[in-house]
Amino acid sequence: MLIYSYLMKNTNSIDHICKVIHKDVVNNVKQQMPHDDSFVYDLAEFFKAFADGTRLRILLALRISEMCVCDIAALLGMNHSAISHQLRILSHLRLVKQRKYGKVVYYTLNDVHVKALLDLGFEHVNE
Amino acid sequence: MLIYSYLMKNTNSIDHICKVIHKDVVNNVKQQMPHDDSFVYDLAEFFKAFADGTRLRILLALRISEMCVCDIAALLGMNHSAISHQLRILSHLRLVKQRKYGKVVYYTLNDVHVKALLDLGFEHVNE
DNA sequence: TGAATATATGAGCATATGTTCATATTGTCA
DNA sequence: TGACAATATGAACATATGCTCATATATTCA
Numbered sequence: 001m002l003i004y005s006y007l008m009k010n011t012n013s014i015d016h017i018c019k020v021i022h023k024d025v026v027n028n029v030k031q032q033m034p035h036d037d038s039f040v041y042d043l044a045e046f047f048k049a050f051a052d053g054t055r056l057r058i059l060l061a062l063r064i065s066e067m068c069v070c071d072i073a074a075l076l077g078m079n080h081s082a083i084s085h086q087l088r089i090l091s092h093l094r095l096v097k098q099r100k101y102g103k104v105v106y107y108t109l110n111d112v113h114v115k116a117l118l119d120l121g122f123e124h125v126n127e
Numbered sequence: 128m129l130i131y132s133y134l135m136k137n138t139n140s141i142d143h144i145c146k147v148i149h150k151d152v153v154n155n156v157k158q159q160m161p162h163d164d165s166f167v168y169d170l171a172e173f174f175k176a177f178a179d180g181t182r183l184r185i186l187l188a189l190r191i192s193e194m195c196v197c198d199i200a201a202l203l204g205m206n207h208s209a210i211s212h213q214l215r216i217l218s219h220l221r222l223v224k225q226r227k228y229g230k231v232v233y234y235t236l237n238d239v240h241v242k243a244l245l246d247l248g249f250e251h252v253n254e
Numbered sequence: 255t256g257a258a259t260a261t262a263t264g265a266g267c268a269t270a271t272g273t274t275c276a277t278a279t280t281g282t283c284a
Numbered sequence: 285t286g287a288c289a290a291t292a293t294g295a296a297c298a299t300a301t302g303c304t305c306a307t308a309t310a311t312t313c314a
Contacts, residue, residue, distance in 0.1 A: 021197045021231065021290090030202060032191045033184070042252045044183045050174035052302075057160070057167060064159045069261060070148045075156060082303055084262055103260045103311045104148065113251045117244065124240045125169045148260090179272075196291060209273055211292055230281050230290045 049093050050117065054078070055086050062096060063115060066108045176220050177244065181205065182213050189223060190242060193235045 034040055050056055057076055061067060067075070073083045087107060090096045097110035109115070161167055177183055184203055188194060194202070200210045214234060217223045224237035236242070 021195055025192055025194060026198050026202050029188050029191045029194065029198075033187055033202075039252060040180060040184060040187070043248045044178055044180045046248055046251055047174055047177035047183070051171055051178035053167060053171045054302075056171045056174070060160055060167070061156050064156045065152055067152060067156065068148055070259095071153050071156075075153050075160075079304070080261070081263085081305080084260095085302075088262075100261095100311095105261060111251060113247045117247050120240045120244050120247070121170045121173055124173055124238060125166060181272075197289095206274065207291070208275080208293085211290095212272075215292075227281095227291095232291060 046093060049090055049095055050121070052086075054082065055090060058083070058086060058090065059095065059109070059114060059118065062107060062109050063118060066106050068104045068106050070104075072107070173220060176217055176222055177248070179213075181209065182217060185210070185213060185217065186222065186236070186241060186245065189234060189236045190245060193233050195231045195233050197231075199234070 050059065054076065058072055061072060061075055069080060069083055069087065072087075073080050076083070087096060087098075091098065095109065095111050095114055096107045098105050098107050100106075177186065181203065185199055188199060188202055196207060196210055196214065199214075200207050203210070214223060214225075218225065222236065222238050222241055223234045225232050225234050227233075
């Protein structure tokens with residue numbers, strides 16, 4: 001009796017993954033959804049760029065003007081290092097590009113979609 | 128000598144916030160950028176919704192069809208609980224809405240911007 | 255060449271975040 | 285009403301993430 005109860009409990013906690021209620025819906029969606037896991041991963045990585053306050057403010061700033069690391073740090077009242085780390089992330093995501101002039105590295109937006117994306121975000125938040 | 132060296136070191140590490148190189152640019156950007164901190168915060172929160180693989184797949188699924196918690200869990204091969212937690216987050220961000228029919232709760236997309244945003248992400252990643 | 259400056263980067267730390275587990279809640283049906 | 289089923293939720297845990305510090309690299313200029 002105790003064993004049975006234990007097994008029941010265990011089974012319940014394992015298949016908390018319940019039975020599919022609408023098999024047709026699940027199959028339909030499964031077909032139409034992106035099948036490539038790495039695609040979904042890359043897509044999430046892309047959106048992550050905008051999902052942090054610091055990176056977002058950097059992008060919002062670069063939307064207005066090309067800026068160097070020093071200026072961005074001053075603008076946001078933050079460490080060089082923190083800005084540089086975030087710019088590296090944005091750079092790897094191909095969202096910003098850089099040009100070097102002497103010691104100074106100037107960053108600009110590198111993607112036509114960035115502005116459009118920020119605009120959509122504006123609309124949503126302003127509702 | 129040792130004290131001086133220490134002080135120098137300390138000063139350096141404190142004002143790693145370097146002098147502004149382009150004061151005009153910084154001032155200009157500062158004026159044109161959103162001044163409301165909570166706005167930027169909300170904007171980042173909005174983008175966070177898309178910045179996690181699980182939430183992203185949920186949104187991609189709901190883009191195709193209304194679904195209940197069970198079906199989403201089955202589709203993604205995940206726990207009820209995990210899905211439910213994420214749906215709560217999406218719900219608080221007003222990105223999904225729900226209707227209850229008996230025991231079953233059906234979720235749909237609640238924002239016209241979601242599809243547009245996903246489309247932009249598609250374009251970027253596919254480049 | 256040596257000092258100073260702008261930027262980059264690795265390590266460490268503190269916090270944030272996603273998942274799981276256990277349990278609660280709500281609704282159906284015998 | 286009682287058993288079951290679908291969903292919700294709080295706590296705990298493991299991992300991810302952003303910032304700081306120290307240091308490295310690269311460039312200018314005296």
